Amino acid sequence: MHAPDVINGLAIEVTGLAKHVTSNQARLTILSGLQLAVPQRETLAILGASGSGKSTLLGLLAGLDTPSDGKVLINAQDIALLDEDGRAALRGRSMGFVFQSFQLLPSLTALENVMLPLQLAGRDDAAGQAKAALNRVGLEQRATHYPRQLSGGEQQRVAIARAFAPKPAILFADEPTGNLDAATGQRIIDLLFELNAETGTTLVLVTHDAALAARCQRRLQLIDGRLEPI
């Protein structure tokens, strides 16, 4: 069912990316002259000190934010050429997200949360696919539970099911274990990589955790607004 938009090209290609923000008249450069090329199916870890701009970069890659300079191509598509809704549609079509703070909607059950991106993308049988995804993360028993009835680890598993259910080409994860204890975090990581292997998704993982980064094929460090190999 899933077919990457470009079979042998790059999933992500970034050239000369810069992000400046002005606050209180002071111009702050977070990223500048950043280059990045991520082939299809690669798993990439981005490390960096707190405040180095990891989340900012992720936001730019996902088209959540607009760069001050430079280009971001997703599956060879320049996202600067898309408007807000175009970028939203691109996200819905080919990206998945896992966040540090889970970001489940409290108004929806676990199953409904997983169904949300499927419904937004207009998939038929959203319920069936969502159920299958919940099964895969071992939460079929908790489908009708609300987020507040689930533990942090369970919530993150629901979030992972939600991210993988539409079979995205690219998955962005921003410190997915940051809010979990070590053992639970480990199980979440295992699950993430298992699913990644099964679906052949390109994975971009932001973390401070060296052990987690070590499981990725490639590791880059964000220093002074640029990415450098470790």
Place this chain on the structure above:
Amino acid sequence: MNSLGMAWRQLRSAWLAGEVRVLLLALVLAVGAMTAVGFFTDRIQSALNRQGSQLLGADMVVVADHAIPEKYRLEAAKLGLNAAQTLDFPSMVVHGNASHLAEIKAINGGYPLRGELTIAAQAFGAGRNTQGAPESGSVWIEPRLASLLEVAVGDSIAVGERQLRVAALLQHEPARGGDMFNIAPHLLMNEADIASTKLIQYGSRIKYQLLLAGSAVTTATYSGWIKPLLARGERLEDVKSARPEIRSALEKAQQFLGLASMASVILAMVAMSLAALPFVQGHLDTFALMRCFGASRRLIMRVLIQQALLLGLIGSLLGCVLGYMAQAGLAALAGSLFVEALPPPSWTPALAGLIAGFAAMLGVVWPHLQRLGDVPALRILRRDLGDLDAAGWLAYLPGLAVMIALIFWHAHNLKLGLVTLAGLLALLLVSAGLALLGGRLLRQLPLGSSSAWKLGIAGLMRRPAMAVAQVIGLSLGLMALILLALVRGDLLHSWQASLPADAPNRFIINIQPNQIADMQSFLSGSGIGTTTVLPMVRGRLIAVNDKPLVPAQYQDDRARRLVEREFNLSWTAQMQADNKILAGRWWRADEQGKPMLSLEQGIAENLGIRLGDRLTYDVGGTPITLSVTSLRKVEWDSMHVNFFAVAPPGVLDQFPASYITSFHLPLGQEATLNQLVKRFPNLTIIDVAALMQQVRDIMDKMVYAVQYVFGFSLLAGLAVLYAALVATREERTREATLLRVLGASRRQVVMATMAEFFCMGLLAAVIATLAASTLAYYISAHLLDIPYAFNFGLAMIALVSACVLVPLAAWLGVRGLLNQPPRQILHSI
């Protein structure tokens, strides 16, 4: 995707999280108040009309100066209306050597159609009620005519060329319409006998009437049908056009009710505005996430519209149900007060309530929701992005527009609407100004080492826009409560007091100058005190500004009738207490004998007469010209003797005058009247007790209804207070927790919160007390024409209780949170 399902699920969770509750509650209250008042006035209106119908003898009357066209009667029959016809004309009635002018009413069918006649063998006491005409060959006459002609029941009198037998004395005729001081004693006869009297000839002045009664719908249909057909000399009279006293009471009642529902609507909309922001804030993350997962702006807007509509629908429907139940409860409670069961309400108020509810919801919530559509998806990564702030005046404009529309809709009166609006805007400006000023003052306050105060005031300063909004909300809520207390107690009481239990219920007219002293001593001998005795001279208006008057020059039928009729002119040095000068001025003591005249404003309007115009009256063949030097407003529902035209003493003294007075006859003393009439046979006693009872009934019922409807304002006021208190709860909780984590004691946190709210409460109480008193003053003095006294005690109570209650409520709000360990709270936010 199914956006409706999405919208519904989000609303459901917002309900669980509590954000939507205040919003919905306020909407339900607003719609509830509007529909309750709508339903209730609808029903009361028709009940009152029915009561008023008894004074008219029908629901409506077609009056003509020629025979009623046959098609009018046929249409009434076709619609199934009850009908009766009467012929009214003055004629001399003779018995032996005595003769007197009587007002003859020849009846065909059941007269009156509403209410009943009381007939008896003697003048006062122990009669029986009936409807219909006297049998052919017999008449019923008023006791006054009987004593003037010296006839008893069983005697025969001559009416035209026919001898008719007096079958009974007519004690009470509720439908004695027209000018009650001008009418000769009544004689009722059967229309079948009319031809034999030979009184109906070409040129006779006859009033033809077609009385009609039926359901509200059919009478409305009929009056809609007939109005365009009415020809010259024909007119349609209904309850309102017939009785100024009733109309005046009804209008005041409607103003009270309109005021009450308006207050609820304003308050409820303020509560909604306060609640809208937290409601919308609660949705920020949801929409950021949806955006992140690829939802288009259009989809998000669709979900938002559907949410607003769903909320509007639920709130309006619940409000309608509440309004219906409220009016049903009220009707059940008040049922015994009404002569008959209230007619069922129509459905228009529910429709109006639904429309208003949707408008209110969309007006208040929509601008905020609109901003939600722009939530950046990046918020999902950076929490601080996209937070909405309370400021942004534009966002409040649509809500304000809806509120203004609702105000005018409910005020029933342009002036009242404008005044309310101006007052509201003034209140907003003043409270915003005071709140900002108060904030500045607070900062300068030497607080010493009291950290609670410092923390509390710092809390206020942190969100100045929200603090101002809260103070305004609190002031409005408190104002409603104070106004409610004022209106309930003072205003309604003064209104009722304007018609005290011992208000005059009988008029005596036709008193001759040499009888005044005798009559007064007779009455006081029977323990009855009279009010002032006023002179009365009959005159016909013949010229305005020296231009002769021709009745035909008036397009308006009413004006023409006024001109054709004789005026009662009176004179007095002092103006009647219940009159008010609207233009010009009353005469001074040294202006006695000057050709001045004071006219009642309504009649001046009808005749197109202005201040300074010179009116020429023909008084018994002598012309006299007077200048209009003042226009007066007259409280007709006070039941005092009042005149359309009054001159200073010394102007009309040379003309033959009769005198008029009024007095209160206690129940059960009717026998005194028999003796009075025997002693002074020429006096005419007019019984207005029934009419007064009518007016008093309306007042009582309205006082009841208004208080009930103000109950909604009370609830809406409480909703405002609550909304103002919870508006910042989220933020406050976070801060309080943080303070606790940083080592503040529970006591310090509580004290800081209470200090913050004490400041707001104090400020709001001052504003509210001032505003409510001003408003109450305005309402009483300018709208309802009743005296107003500032209620100092109540103002103090309001002030003190606001300063205690507001911090108390705030304490209740944070108390529960402070009992949990901070870690747990931090986890949950």
